[in-house]
Amino acid sequence: MNLKQLAQNLGLSQTTVSRALNGYPEVNEATRARILLAAEQHNYRPNIRAKGLATGRSMAIGHVIPMSTKHEMVNPIFSDFIAGAGETYSRNGYDMVLSVVEDGNEAQVYRNLKARGSVDGVILHGPRMDDMRIPLLNDIGLPFAVHGRASGHKGPYCWLDVNNRSAFRRATDFLLDLGHRRIALINGLEFMDFAIRRRGGYEDAMAARAVPIDPRLMRSDEMTEVFGYVSTVDMLRETNPPTAFLVASMITALGVRRAIEEAGLVMGRDVSIVTHDDVLSYLRNGDDVPIFTATRSSVRDAGRRLAEMLIGHVNDPDSPPQSELFEAELIVGGSTGPVRRV
Amino acid sequence: MNLKQLAQNLGLSQTTVSRALNGYPEVNEATRARILLAAEQHNYRPNIRAKGLATGRSMAIGHVIPMSTKHEMVNPIFSDFIAGAGETYSRNGYDMVLSVVEDGNEAQVYRNLKARGSVDGVILHGPRMDDMRIPLLNDIGLPFAVHGRASGHKGPYCWLDVNNRSAFRRATDFLLDLGHRRIALINGLEFMDFAIRRRGGYEDAMAARAVPIDPRLMRSDEMTEVFGYVSTVDMLRETNPPTAFLVASMITALGVRRAIEEAGLVMGRDVSIVTHDDVLSYLRNGDDVPIFTATRSSVRDAGRRLAEMLIGHVNDPDSPPQSELFEAELIVGGSTGPVRRV
DNA sequence: AATCAATTTCAAAGCGCTTTGGATAGCGCA
DNA sequence: TGCGCTATCCAAAGCGCTTTGAAATTGATT
Numbered sequence: 001m002n003l004k005q006l007a008q009n010l011g012l013s014q015t016t017v018s019r020a021l022n023g024y025p026e027v028n029e030a031t032r033a034r035i036l037l038a039a040e041q042h043n044y045r046p047n048i049r050a051k052g053l054a055t056g057r058s059m060a061i062g063h064v065i066p067m068s069t070k071h072e073m074v075n076p077i078f079s080d081f082i083a084g085a086g087e088t089y090s091r092n093g094y095d096m097v098l099s100v101v102e103d104g105n106e107a108q109v110y111r112n113l114k115a116r117g118s119v120d121g122v123i124l125h126g127p128r129m130d131d132m133r134i135p136l137l138n139d140i141g142l143p144f145a146v147h148g149r150a151s152g153h154k155g156p157y158c159w160l161d162v163n164n165r166s167a168f169r170r171a172t173d174f175l176l177d178l179g180h181r182r183i184a185l186i187n188g189l190e191f192m193d194f195a196i197r198r199r200g201g202y203e204d205a206m207a208a209r210a211v212p213i214d215p216r217l218m219r220s221d222e223m224t225e226v227f228g229y230v231s232t233v234d235m236l237r238e239t240n241p242p243t244a245f246l247v248a249s250m251i252t253a254l255g256v257r258r259a260i261e262e263a264g265l266v267m268g269r270d271v272s273i274v275t276h277d278d279v280l281s282y283l284r285n286g287d288d289v290p291i292f293t294a295t296r297s298s299v300r301d302a303g304r305r306l307a308e309m310l311i312g313h314v315n316d317p318d319s320p321p322q323s324e325l326f327e328a329e330l331i332v333g334g335s336t337g338p339v340r341r342v
Numbered sequence: 343m344n345l346k347q348l349a350q351n352l353g354l355s356q357t358t359v360s361r362a363l364n365g366y367p368e369v370n371e372a373t374r375a376r377i378l379l380a381a382e383q384h385n386y387r388p389n390i391r392a393k394g395l396a397t398g399r400s401m402a403i404g405h406v407i408p409m410s411t412k413h414e415m416v417n418p419i420f421s422d423f424i425a426g427a428g429e430t431y432s433r434n435g436y437d438m439v440l441s442v443v444e445d446g447n448e449a450q451v452y453r454n455l456k457a458r459g460s461v462d463g464v465i466l467h468g469p470r471m472d473d474m475r476i477p478l479l480n481d482i483g484l485p486f487a488v489h490g491r492a493s494g495h496k497g498p499y500c501w502l503d504v505n506n507r508s509a510f511r512r513a514t515d516f517l518l519d520l521g522h523r524r525i526a527l528i529n530g531l532e533f534m535d536f537a538i539r540r541r542g543g544y545e546d547a548m549a550a551r552a553v554p555i556d557p558r559l560m561r562s563d564e565m566t567e568v569f570g571y572v573s574t575v576d577m578l579r580e581t582n583p584p585t586a587f588l589v590a591s592m593i594t595a596l597g598v599r600r601a602i603e604e605a606g607l608v609m610g611r612d613v614s615i616v617t618h619d620d621v622l623s624y625l626r627n628g629d630d631v632p633i634f635t636a637t638r639s640s641v642r643d644a645g646r647r648l649a650e651m652l653i654g655h656v657n658d659p660d661s662p663p664q665s666e667l668f669e670a671e672l673i674v675g676g677s678t679g680p681v682r683r684v
Numbered sequence: 685a686a687t688c689a690a691t692t693t694c695a696a697a698g699c700g701c702t703t704t705g706g707a708t709a710g711c712g713c714a
Numbered sequence: 715t716g717c718g719c720t721a722t723c724c725a726a727a728g729c730g731c732t733t734t735g736a737a738a739t740t741g742a743t744t
Contacts, residue, residue, distance in 0.1 A: 045457035050700030073623035086442030100428030115387035281415035392730030
């Protein structure tokens with residue numbers, strides 16, 4: 001059933017039917033009701049491509065997911081992020097189109113998306129220091145919103161980020177307050193913007209108390225479970241091992257914990273852990289008592305909100321770009337305790 | 343730059359340019375080369391909506407992701423699955439469109455997808471016993487392929503599944519061979535097809551050796567870490583606790599392990615665990631030595647392959663529907679050992 | 685030189701929608 | 715009665731592509 005047939009059935013013109021369906025005022029309320037009813041009965045839905053052709057908009061938002069070439073890994077926060085974003089999209093009549101791309105090849109994907117008119121805007125995931133995708137998107141004129149920020153990029157753009165620096169500063173302070181001095185930082189890849197900021201927060205806190213930073217206690221890689229495990233095993237072998245670990249993700253923290261327990265140590269007593277918690281639905285931080293002391297910020301909320309911001313920006317490209325900074329909560333769980341006197 | 347402009351630039355008709363670009367034979371190779379060059383230089387890409395309107399195809403595949411209303415949880419295997427599928431799509435010029443839907447509301451989403459012509463086919467995730475989505479999709483005439491199967495559904499359809507029954511039968515046999523008799527089953531939700539089959543495999547193996555099945559040792563829920571933890575804590579309190587756990591996912595197995603270690607037991611010595619491993623990129627089962635003894639099957643491979651099957655089916659709807667059954671490997675890791683004599 | 689077939693190109697219709705620019709009818713008012 | 719308004723509806727153009735059916739060109743054949 002298409003518009004033409006529907007209009008013929010009703011003995012009306014396509015124009016009138018289209019207008020009625022799209023809520024324009026210049027149609028008699030009685031006929032509008034008649035049209036709505038008929039559309040309902042025939043289960044009519046406008047063809048999205050035809051509509052898009054006519055309006056010049058696709059009513060779709062693109063997500064370009066970078067896949068690390070090293071581990072062929074997709075960031076596990078991703079499913080929760082799009083669950084949030086998807087909510088916003090369906091509420092606003094947008095589709096979500098996804099491209100998974102080996103990182104490096106992204107430029108062509110964005111150009112395609114724009115040139116072929118597949119989407120009205122994109123969400124940029126996994127921003128890096130001086131991310132070149134931002135000037136690229138500005139250049140090709142594709143509206144975008146960034147999940148995170150790109151340090152070093154001047155000029156306004158639409159973003160939503162967690163305050164990673166203050167979160168990790170507070171987490172470090174918390175550990176310092178407990179008497180820890182040998183605090184390891186198990187970070188994400190340090191060309192990723194969030195990892196840089198977290199490191200910054202850690203360094204700030206350490207410097208503020210004049211605690212020396214030992215480069216051997218800082219690791220940085222893709223945030224897998226195995227990475228947490230291997231790094232921890234390694235550091236615990238040191239002559240002067242860390243008494244606390246500051247970890248960039250729950251999954252990595254699980255690996256840290258595995259290493260700790262394998263070494264016969266007890267988490268929260270012998271060794272403390274603080275991790276960042278994105279509140280992933282399948283990996284809740286315990287039930288009522290949190291397993292890990294954590295800096296917490298829901299990535300699903302971020303998805304929901306950032307999608308709203310992008311839609312706003314798409315609908316009104318001339319308005320100044322919005323941005324938002326979520327503050328992470330510091331949740332105290334069972335994984336931290338005062339440093340053990342030797 | 344659109345077709346018309348490109349054709350004018352070249353002094354040719356739209357027809358010829360279109361044909362040249364789409365590889366039709368009735369165009370002089372010299373002019374084709376000229377056209378290809380010009381298209382390249384002007385960075386021309388056909389508008390996808392116009393093309394879709396003209397051809398009646400959208401060159402997009404839909405994924406409808408059910409989100410559990412209970413935990414607002416998206417299955418964590420999902421990101422790896424689409425990473426695999428996405429590879430196939432980009433190789434074949436398809437887009438991927440995603441809808442995250444609270445389960446229950448899916449029928450309307452499928453109808454929309456079909457009526458609005460957003461996609462040429464869909465991948466059906468998380469099939470259940472007697473899944474009504476299959477007759478629905480047949481009814482509305484939207485080509486589909488199922489990740490998994492739907493027990494109880496008669497009639498052919500396109501699917502790809504892991505042999506869950508044989509995998510869990512072998513895993514159970516393996517534990518029985520080690521002398522375990524009190525084997526707990528920590529399963530996914532048992533209206534999910536895969537969970538039914540896994541339970542079937544477990545029961546088969548137990549019955550084949552006339553080992554009684556204790557219903558108190560069988561749990562079934564969404565496969566979170568916390569679920570694994572809570573179930574295990576609970577069962578270890580029994581007067582006659584299990585000596586082995588058969589677990590439906592790595593994440594849940596992490597929870598099982600947490601409970602075991604918290605109880606002061608050693609995994610692989612005091613208590614054994616076998617889990618299913620979907621080979622998620624961020625949650626590899628150890629580096630060289632597997633952490634868990636596991637039934638292993640890559641969900642990313644499944645995504646890659648199922649997408650191919652669906653595209654084949656979309657291109658030739660009259661061909662008989664394909665199906666494929668992956669056999670899981672049984673990987674022996676450090677989480678299993680002979681039962682401890684008390 | 686005339687004919688025919690194969691090769692190469694083109695004009696125009698059509699895909700299903702929105703939207704512009706009228707047309708028509710009904711109304712109050714002078 | 716006739717005018718100007720408003721309310722309501724419509725015909726047709728246009729979005730950017732593919733594809734049908736026909737025309738023009740070429741080369742070979744007689």
